Amino acid sequence: MSNIDEDVRREVIAEIYRQVDELDWDGMSARERSDYYVRWIDDPMIGGKLMRYIERDRVRVWIKDGPIKELPRARHGIGSYAQFAMSRYPGMEEIARQAIGSDWQANPETLVVKPNRCLVEGPGHDILMIWGPATKLADLVWAGINARVDGDADPVIVVASPQGTRISEGEMERHKLLAKVAGIELRHTTLRLARA
Template identity: 50%
Template sequence: MSELPDNLRRQVVAEVYRQAGELDWDGLTDRQRSTHYDQWLDDPGIGQQLTRFLTRERARVWLKDVPMKEYARARSGIGVYADLVTMRLPSPGQIAQQVLGSGWSMVIGSIQEKPNRCLITDGREQRLMMWGPPKTLRDLVWAGINALIDTPHQPLLVVATPQGQRLDEGEKRRHIRLGQVAGLDVRHTVLRMTHISRPNSPA
């Protein structure tokens, strides 16, 4: 929807992300999210700005397909809106350290998407780390199988659960077993949010 001026687009995304952070978006049900989309359409800083250029229906689609489709990646420091979030997930390098230890870090410039992945190193070897929430396990496993064929780097699949959600031990064992069948290293970790103060957002 190129009819939106760039400065307005970023202003609206920043306000959506500020409110989503306050709402604990991950913890909302689909019905609650739908309610908030409707509320955003009536918000002077969001919907009333968008409907200067879009119909109300198209503005609602835009909210779902642009800022909120990018929200999880932006909180991981990935994508064009990464600098607009107020709640930040651990960076890829921090995830690697949570799973493998403090000696690991991300190889700069190696981040790719769909699924999220990057090279990580401990100074001696490099691995291809892929990560995502439990619902993306199938995509992670398929990408990992392809990586075994297409890259020289041993894949590491990280099932990353947001803080406040949990997997039971049976689910974790099943994930690990599925990885073993495919010849893949599957690990689990919890992603804890940190708050980022913005110049025009509450501390």
């Protein structure tokens, strides 16, 4: 896949993100998303350009494993795809203020990804904020456990759900109980997309 012309690759990613921004991508079912992958293969601005460099049956994989897989990180302003995101979730600074408090300041120089985490400096001590969607809870808890074992700052998990995502009270309580078993505080917050 590295043989795709860089200008074409950038144009295709920008077009995919433009179209995703017009859709309710986060609210779409797996089946609806699957239908869009097929449409994108036949779209002259996406598949039409990619098929000059890769075979038709590889286009869907390229889209799914590249731009779409990186979409959540791009919307957080993280990674090489961030420049293409037309809408963004709040950055780590705003997530820290929203979930932890207005007296806390995220330190962008300490950002680590997969899962997203950074030091948040506040009154008296620093904490390690680890954030992501509920679907990545196992990864978030595991990162928190590793932070404890490695002697890092006290971890706080923030389950950051895109607006429109529904998490029941029972699920939220279960998240907190799972984190509590690991000795880690967990909080929930809602992220709202805004035009970049």
